[in-house]
Amino acid sequence: MTDDVVRDVFTAGLVLLSAFLCFAAGVGLIRFPDVLSRLHAATKPQILGLIAIVVDVAVANPSAATITLALAIVFFQSLTAPIAAHMLGRAAFRTDHFRRDILVVDEVSSRPGPSRPHSAKN
Amino acid sequence: MSDEGSHGTRPRMLRARVLSGLIPFAGLVLLWMLLWGQFTWLAFITGILLAALVSTVFYLPAVRLSGRFNVGRGVVLVGVLLFDIVFASLQVAWSALRPRYTPSNAIIVVPLVTRSDLIMTFTAVITGLVPGSIVLDIDRDEGTLHLHTLNVASAADVPALKRGVLAAERRLILAVGSADDLARLQKSTYAKEAGVQSTGEGGTG
Numbered sequence: 001m002t003d004d005v006v007r008d009v010f011t012a013g014l015v016l017l018s019a020f021l022c023f024a025a026g027v028g029l030i031r032f033p034d035v036l037s038r039l040h041a042a043t044k045p046q047i048l049g050l051i052a053i054v055v056d057v058a059v060a061n062p063s064a065a066t067i068t069l070a071l072a073i074v075f076f077q078s079l080t081a082p083i084a085a086h087m088l089g090r091a092a093f094r095t096d097h098f099r100r101d102i103l104v105v106d107e108v109s110s111r112p113g114p115s116r117p118h119s120a121k122n
Numbered sequence: 123m124s125d126e127g128s129h130g131t132r133p134r135m136l137r138a139r140v141l142s143g144l145i146p147f148a149g150l151v152l153l154w155m156l157l158w159g160q161f162t163w164l165a166f167i168t169g170i171l172l173a174a175l176v177s178t179v180f181y182l183p184a185v186r187l188s189g190r191f192n193v194g195r196g197v198v199l200v201g202v203l204l205f206d207i208v209f210a211s212l213q214v215a216w217s218a219l220r221p222r223y224t225p226s227n228a229i230i231v232v233p234l235v236t237r238s239d240l241i242m243t244f245t246a247v248i249t250g251l252v253p254g255s256i257v258l259d260i261d262r263d264e265g266t267l268h269l270h271t272l273n274v275a276s277a278a279d280v281p282a283l284k285r286g287v288l289a290a291e292r293r294l295i296l297a298v299g300s301a302d303d304l305a306r307l308q309k310s311t312y313a314k315e316a317g318v319q320s321t322g323e324g325g326t327g
Contacts, residue, residue, distance in 0.1 A: 025214075025218070032225065036270045037225060040214050040256060046211075047251065069159050072157065086250060105229065108229050
């Protein structure tokens, strides 16, 4: 019986953690000032939130099938989320959809090089 | 690449070649079985058929694996990565929620040590998961990553960020890198301190 209580508390904690992280990611999407910063919010807390909820399902329902599926979900999410962020980030950067005034350092635009068509605008 | 006698290198290269083909194939079969959540002969055989179909229809150039895997280093890699994911998520969550948030970001260029496409790709993926950075672009010819980093107070923080990325690459190479990459790593660890500092002056403008 105490086993069940411990497990319930543990899973409840994980659900709360996951909810909190997804909430923070949502707030970040609104509060962060430009596309590139928002991508941080869209990838990172979200990944940990997903890991928390998947671990939660695996703990609440421990069978070989659930655990392997959980591993597959976590693996492919952590493989694809950075790539999705990269594609969006690259598109935003190349089309100049970001704020230069909040950059402390910009080593790409200040680099001499012929292959940067957008830098002609400044 | 290394031309020191064809004794040891031949079977090694052949082994790496066979592994390069087999590992993605086995990965596909395993994925299929994971998706069904059952490890039965039916899932295994249909998995093999589908993997054969997928790898002929969606043909991709072979990934060059090094044929080398250091288990201890692999554990370190995954352990540090998990820690980094937790830390990065909490850090970004905190930046999103903290009362007085003032944006201050940076775009930096990190020259990598490796020349292997696979290591470069995985370094980029890992960099996207660890604190503070997402990859904007990968310059394959020069072997550099262009990163956008969150919450950089001043240009003085940049070398530390670069060291973080290079440390991730280092862990990756030590775990699965080829002999060529290991040699590059050896060479670069001596030159690195000087190299990172000399690029610092370009960023102040």
